[in-house]
């Protein structure tokens with residue numbers, strides 16, 4: 145099914161008839177089963193579903209971390225399934241931001257230095273000023289702190305800012321509130337919604353936390369590798 149109407153033209157994310165089979169040939173699992181999904185720039189989409197239903201596989205394929213077995217994935221108008229591995233890696237670094245459960249910050253770096261890292265890796269100037277971004281996520285007074293000097297919610301704020309520093313088309317977020325209490329969870333997802341709209345990024349949030357779905361424009365459910373609009 146087509147998950148929602150496409151108003152993107154060239155921007156955002158589009159998965160067309162995407163399937164992904166995992167395994168070694170003798171025992172295979174269909175992690176994604178003919179998935180269609182369009183997320184427009186500035187749209188905030190949530191994906192829920194039971195453990196093992198294919199949510200992480202969806203993020204991996206959408207972000208070019210793994211190739212689909214069939215179907216196409218378009219990010220910002222570029223069909224990433226047609227790129228060579230090298231070009232896809234480069235494209236991913238520049239156009240896709242990832243935020244994971246634990247934030248994945250480097251222990252030795254201050255908050256502001258975490259935000260300087262992506263442009264060093266991509267050998268490109270940051271699209272957005274690290275200090276301004278930190279201010280936008282409410283962290284300007286803690287820019288010189290290292291991860292162990294920050295709370296879980298603050299670490300996630302830094303991780304979100306880092307994912308946005310190169311000005312990505314697509315933001316992929318995997319269980320960002322798993323380690324947070326209820327009020328911190330709300331703050332982090334509200335922040336994701338704000339950044340998504342303000343900077344016109346297409347955002348996909350995978351979550352088990354039904355409490356925060358009200359911040360999202362639409363909610364989809366994954367069951368056995370199939371994606372459907374949630375009732």
Ligand SMILES: Nc1ncnc2c1ncn2[C@@H]1O[C@H](COP(=O)(O)OP(=O)(O)OP(=O)(O)O)[C@@H](O)[C@H]1O
Nearest residue numbers: 166167173174175194195196197198199200201202
């Ligand atoms: N490398 C792999 N080889 C074989 N099967 C795999 C591999 N990785 C994942 N799977 C299987 O693919 C299916 C989808 O897994 P996936 O991690 O995408 O689910 P998920 O919805 O993200 O689960 P969770 O909520 O527990 O993180 C599961 O049946 C899983 O066991």
